[in-house]
Amino acid sequence: MSLDRLMQVPGVLAAFQYSDKGDLVAHQLREGTELTPQVLDLLAHTCVANMAVATLEARGWEALTGQAGFEPVQGFSLVGLDWSAVVGSNFGVVVRNRDADYEEAFSALGQCKS
C-alpha cells in the first residue's frame, strides 16, 4: 500500500506518511487544494499526539469500566469544517467531508505498512 493507493480513497485531498514522532516523511497533494506540506506536518504531529492520548484513555477506560474492544487504537480522525484528517499506522489522508467515507479511509490506512 502506498500514497498512490491512498490518493484513490474517496474525496481525498492529500495523503501523507509520518514518523513515530509525527515528522512528515512523504506526502501527495491533490491539485488545487489549499493544504500545504506545513499543514500536513502539523496535522501529523497532532494526530500522533491524539493517538497517544486516545490509547491512554482507551486503556484507562477498559480498566475502569471493564468494557473491552477499545484497545489497541487503530486510528484517529479530526473532523474539521471542510475536511477530515484520518490517520493510523504512520499514514494519513485528508478527505473532503462531503465525500468522506471514513470506513474506507480507515480500511485503506490499515493496509499501509511503514
Next chain:
Amino acid sequence: MRIISQLMQIPGVIAAGEYAYRGDRYSFEGNLSAEHARMASILCRSNTLSINMQSEIFSSFAEDCGCKPVQGWIVRGRDTSVCVVGNIFCFCQNTPGLLNDVMTIMRAKVGDIEENPLVYMYAKIGGDVNEKLY
C-alpha cells in the same frame, strides 16, 4: 426525535449522549452506567477542547485552510469506535457501514449535510420513517 434517540435506533450503536461545554451536565441513552456516562462526557469535552486548540494552531499557519471550526473527532478502537460531533458523543461497534451512518446523522446535527439524511437513514433501518422522525 432527539439526536441521541435517533442514534440509538441504529443497530450497533452502544450508547450516545450529550454533554455541556461548561459545567457537568450530561444526558445519555444506551449501555452505560450513569457514572460511566459522566466520565465519557468529561473525556469527550476535554478532547474536543484540545482539538479546537489544535485547529487554532493550524489556522495560524494557513488561514482558511478548511479546518476551523472543528466539527468533531473519531477514535477507532479494535472493536468499538467513539465519535464526537459538536457536543454529542456516540459509542458504536465497528460493524461494516455503521461508522459512516453514525457520522452522517451526527454531522446533520451541526448542519453539515444538505440533504435529508435522517429520512435516508431511517429508510435503511426500515419501519415507518415518518412515525420515527416526526
